[in-house]
Amino acid sequence: MKNSFDEKILDEAKDWIKANQKVVLATVIQTWGSSPRQVGSRMIVNEKGDFSGSVSGGCVESAVVSECLSLIKDNKPCKKIEFKVSNESAWEVGLACGGEIAVYIEQIH
Amino acid sequence: MKIKTLEEILKKKSSKTEFAILTNLENGDSEIYLPGTSPKGEFSKYAVEIENFFKSKKNGVIENSEIFVETYIKPIKVIIVGAVHIAQYLVDFAKSLNFEISIIDPRGYFASEQRFPDIKVINKWPKEAFEEIETNSSTALIALTHDPKIDDPALQYALKNKFYYIGALGSKKTHENRCQRLAEAGFTNDEINSIHGPIGIKLGGKSAPEIALSIIAQLVSETYKK
Numbered sequence: 001m002k003n004s005f006d007e008k009i010l011d012e013a014k015d016w017i018k019a020n021q022k023v024v025l026a027t028v029i030q031t032w033g034s035s036p037r038q039v040g041s042r043m044i045v046n047e048k049g050d051f052s053g054s055v056s057g058g059c060v061e062s063a064v065v066s067e068c069l070s071l072i073k074d075n076k077p078c079k080k081i082e083f084k085v086s087n088e089s090a091w092e093v094g095l096a097c098g099g100e101i102a103v104y105i106e107q108i109h
Numbered sequence: 110m111k112i113k114t115l116e117e118i119l120k121k122k123s124s125k126t127e128f129a130i131l132t133n134l135e136n137g138d139s140e141i142y143l144p145g146t147s148p149k150g151e152f153s154k155y156a157v158e159i160e161n162f163f164k165s166k167k168n169g170v171i172e173n174s175e176i177f178v179e180t181y182i183k184p185i186k187v188i189i190v191g192a193v194h195i196a197q198y199l200v201d202f203a204k205s206l207n208f209e210i211s212i213i214d215p216r217g218y219f220a221s222e223q224r225f226p227d228i229k230v231i232n233k234w235p236k237e238a239f240e241e242i243e244t245n246s247s248t249a250l251i252a253l254t255h256d257p258k259i260d261d262p263a264l265q266y267a268l269k270n271k272f273y274y275i276g277a278l279g280s281k282k283t284h285e286n287r288c289q290r291l292a293e294a295g296f297t298n299d300e301i302n303s304i305h306g307p308i309g310i311k312l313g314g315k316s317a318p319e320i321a322l323s324i325i326a327q328l329v330s331e332t333y334k335k
Contacts, residue, residue, distance in 0.1 A: 001185070001247060001273065001332050001333070001335040002166050002182070002332075002333075003184060003185045003206065003207060003208065003329075003332055004181060004182045004183065004184050004185075004207055005206070005207050006122065006181075006184075006207045010115060010118055010119060010122075011119060013115060014115060014116070014119055017112060017115075025110060027177070027179070029134070029169070029170055029177045030169065030170055038168075039167075039168045039169050040168035040179050077136070077137040078134070078136075078137035080134055102170075104132070104134055104177065106110055106132075106137050106139075107110075108110050108111075108112060108115055109110075109111065109112065
């Protein structure tokens, strides 16, 4: 049996929007191998780079924040980012678990 | 995602409606889907796959597509009998774990709203209280009063309705007496043995938050076993 886990990130997104912040929602959409967070895990990022929630165990959050900031800067609606072990940028930010994840980022507008 | 969609999601979540968020990963379009209905527009050709995600309570990308499905199911219902100190800590843990708590206690001085803000507290005897709560085999019962007058009718109800988790607070001796009473009431050994008593995993702690932690840990573990 499975319970419906809800980390209240979407509730927080609404609060940020109410406070006139630009919000990008990041969601884990696929995982391969051993990855710390399950599909559906979420994180939000605002235009200042503040973030809440998580998409990994701290491995790729900083990279996701900078991708979200670029999305706001370039005014793009969405982007899919893959973090793989073979991917050099993943090594840089340290996906130490050896897993692979795909994160989808989208502006809430 | 549109702000309007986000607001609709939050509304559905707070009314405990089951739904899914469908997202087209290529263009960013998203829709709310209700089980049993036909998905709208560009999502319509994936009706079967979406419904399957729902049945398996899973999230993921539909194979050979760019459609992401995230399902929201109803939280598991946990009924606590006894609005006691341990229950206050259970409520705290249940909030972050997203269990939906109802508390039954016929004793008015325990079951006050001030002690349990935002929680459904039913100030009635278990028999009448259960008439107000919809239960099924995905419901859990935590009996905390260790008073047979209050706990026993609730335990009997939970056994008859095949709750997936039933736990009862009390010492080994208290639990032996409880088992004896249930046997006399006609319950089988298997049914009686399915009750977790003394409740909780062995942590060693004796304070109210420690006991609450041991109970909630057992509840989570049993949830994944079923």
